[in-house]
Amino acid sequence: MSIQDRNKKILMDLVQQPGNSTCADCGAPNPDWASCSLGVFVCLDCSGFHRSLTSMNRVKSIRLDFWDDEMVKFMKTNGNEAAKILYERDVPPFYYRPQQKDSVVLRDQWIKAKYERQEFTGDNRHLQEIYSSGFYEGRLWKKAKDNGQFLKRKFTLSDSDFTLKYYTKDDLPRAIISIKSLNATFQPEKIGHPNGLQIMYLDEQRSQNLFVYHDRGQEIVNWFNAIRAARFAYLKTAFPMADNSELSPRITRNYLKEGYMEKTGPMTSDVLPALSDSNEKPSGNGGSSWMDRKESCSTLKQSWMQWSWGLCS
Missing domain, CATH: 2.30.29.30 (Pleckstrin-homology domain (PH domain)/Phosphotyrosine-binding domain (PTB))
Structure with a gap:
């Protein structure tokens, strides 16, 4: 079995695990893209929003793109549940978490707030004060x-x-x-x-x-x-x-x-x-x-x- 086939199988197994089987950002089922920088599995639509983040965020198809061993190891170590604990630790109870069919601006800004501005990690509550004061x-x-x-x-x-x-x-x-x-x-x-x-x-x-x-x-x-x-x-x-x-x-x-x-x-x-x-x-x-x-x-x-x-x- 080639490295590409082996790693693809590992990724396909990972995306079936609880937490990874829905998009990390909008909850859409069966995500087939992933951020190999953040370690999250996402749907096609959300993968487009991730590409608009900083240049350090790399998004790849788990079916079509080549994944090396280090990238796959990183995905195994992280995943959607681990990212949620980190990036959604301090989401205010009133804050709206967009779903798959919500408007583009809601989903785009949710992803930017989570990963780019890191509003909900617990370290940047001053950013929440803008709309919650x-x-x-x-x-x-x-x-x-x-x-x-x-x-x-x-x-x-x-x-x-x-x-x-x-x-x-x-x-x-x-x-x-x-x-x-x-x-x-x-x-x-x-x-x-x-x-x-x-x-x-x-x-x-x-x-x-x-x-x-x-x-x-x-x-x-x-x-x-x-x-x-x-x-x-x-x-x-x-x-x-x-x-x-x-x-x-x-x-x-x-x-x-x-x-x-x-x-x-x-x-x-x-x-x-x-x-x-x-x-x-x-x-x-x-x-x-x-x-x-x-x-x-x-x-x-x-x-x-x-x-x-x-x-x-």
Whole structure:
């Protein structure tokens, strides 16, 4: 047996092992590419994102390319589980982990955040503070309602009063949106920009939408995760006895994908559940406690499903 055939067989055996049998970055099944610099097995799509990383990252096909003994030994020593322990050690509970069919900008920035910026190793928490500090401010291109043109507007997001605001003039907010009903999803095709973000909220029980984008992928993903961080902070305040697994943005079932087909179109990204009770108030601001309401996580999910289906009626 030639060296190439032998090493190919070893790699094919490695990629069948638990952890290696799905893409290290998006979870796609049966990855047939690998980074011989990072020691991870990835799918074809994610291999393209890896090529955009530093020149030190080498990506090869486990079926078609030649692998020498040292590269194969490195893959055996590492693998997806080992890389996850290192590069995903400190992912915030609200941070969205993209899946196979999520937008390009989400998957690209997830890979850059993990391996290039190393935001989640535990050594670079200052990078997480950019979108998790409780206040985020910047300028986004916003689609105007009257003529459909995109105009640059100032936006602020704060979990001190749980609001998202945008301004036509810097001193006076054009809209003040409660984080309570706020959700966001990437919609590049609908918005006509690869970094297009759709922000949805309720205004007097009517669904409203903002269509925005930023020229930089990292910035729009920071906004997306800042919104999730603010929503998570709101839920932690409203339900102080719940643990992170109950309030995490990575909910088990995506009710929006299953039921939300309102005129804005189907959702394509996971989002935090909204609280549908119009009388809901965080316990720190006069609302009742978790135990007083006997509110469970399952009830929270059920109310969110009812809210989302209600938008279709």
